[in-house]
Amino acid sequence: MQNEQSSQTLSSGTVWLLLGIVVLLAVVPLLLHPESEFGGADGQAEEVITAINPDVEPWFEPLLEPPGGETESLLFALQAAIGAGVIGYFLGLKRGEARSVPRPTERDTKSPG
Amino acid sequence: MNVRRRFRWSQVGWGVPALLLLSVQTTWARPTEMHIMEGFLPPGWAIFWFVVAIPFWIIGFRQIAGLIAEKPETRLLLGVAGAFSFVLSALKIPSVTGSSSHPTGTGLGAILFGPFVMSVLGGIVLLFQALLLAHGGLTTLGANTVSMGIVGPLVAWGIWKGMQGKAPLWLTVFLAAAMANLLTYVMTSVQLALAYPDPIGGFAASFAEFATIFAITQIPLAVSEGILTVIIVNALMGTASNELRTLGVQGA
DSSP, X not given: OHHHHHHHSOOXXXXXXXXXXXXXXXXXHHHHOTTOOOOBHHHHHHHHHHHHXXXXXXXXXXXXXXXXXXXXXXXXXXXXXXXXXXXXXXXXHHHHHHHHSOOOOHHHHHSOO | XXXXXXXXXXXXXXXXXXXXXXXXXXXXXXXXXXXXXXXXXXXXXXXXXXXXXHHHHHHHHHHHHHHHHHXXXXXXXXXXXXXXHHHHTTOOEEOTTSOEEOOOOHHHHHHHHOHHHHHHHHHHHHHHHHHHHXXXXXXXXXXXXXXXXXXXXXXXXXXXXXXXXXXXXXXXXXXXXXXXXXXXXXXHHHHHHHHSOBTTTXXXXXXXXXXXXXXXXXXXXXXXXXXXXXXXXXXXXXXXXHHHHHTTOTXX
C-alpha cells in the first residue's frame, strides 16, 4: 500500500518544475506583448455582440459594483486569500494528524530484520 | 529600455507572488467580465439556462446532504474543492494573445465529487462574483453555471472515469482539468452565439467569432489549470489519502 501510494505521488522536484511552468506560462505573454494592458477576453466578447447587433442594451445592471479598480482588486485578492486559507488549513491539519498518529514510518519498514 | 528589461526579468525571479500581483494589476487597467455579463443574455435565454441548471443544483444539494450524513470525514474536502475553484477563478492570468483570462478550478471537485456536487460549488463561486464583484451576473447565473459548473465538470468527470487505470494518474488529472477549462469557454461561446446569431451566417458564424476570441487566450490557461490541478491532487494524495479512498478515488 505504502509503495503503491508513493509510486503515484510526484517528487517535490517535479512539483517545483510544474509550478515553474505555470509561472512561465503567465510571464512569457508579458514579454511578448510589452504594450498590452491584458484586458479580459470578454470585454472583446462585448464588442462582438454590439457588432452583430448594435441595439443590444444590458437589461439588468449589477446590484453592487465595486467603486473602482482598487476595490475590485481588493475583492479579488480576498477571494483568492479565503480559498488559499481553506486549502492551507486542510493540508496543514492533515499533515499534523498524520504526524500525531503513530504509523509505520519509512525508517520502520526499512529497518533490517 | 535597459531598465525596463531588467525590471521584467526580475519579475521572473519573484515567481508566484509576482504572478498573483501582476494578474491583479492587469484587472486595474480594465475591469472586465470573465463570464457572460449581467443583463447581456435576452430574458428568454437567461430563463432557459436556469431551467437547465436547476435540476443539477437540486441533485447536487441532495448528494451533498447525503455525503455529509454518510461520510462526514469528507466535509472538509468538500470545502477544499470549493476553495480551489474560488482561488483559481480569482486569478486573471495574462495569456499569449495579450489579453487575460482565468482558470475555473472545477476539475478537482468533479474528480472528487462528480459533476452534480460541482454544479453547486461552481454556482456558489459564480454567485459571490456576481454579487460582490459585478463579475458575471445574477440574470446570467444560470448560463454561467451551465458552462463553468456543469459542462466543464461533466467533461472532467467523463475523462476521469474513462481514463482511470488506463493512463498515469497525473495525465488523467491533467487532461480532465485542462479540457474542463477549454470546454467551459466553448460552451460560453455556444451560449453567446445562440443568443446573438450572426444576421448572415447565423449561429455557426457567430459561434466561430466568439470562440476565436476565447480559444487562443484559453489554451495556455487550460494548460496552467491542468498543471495546478495535478499539483493539488498530488498534495491531497500525500496528506488525505484516507478521505480520497472513502470517496472511491482510485489510485489514492
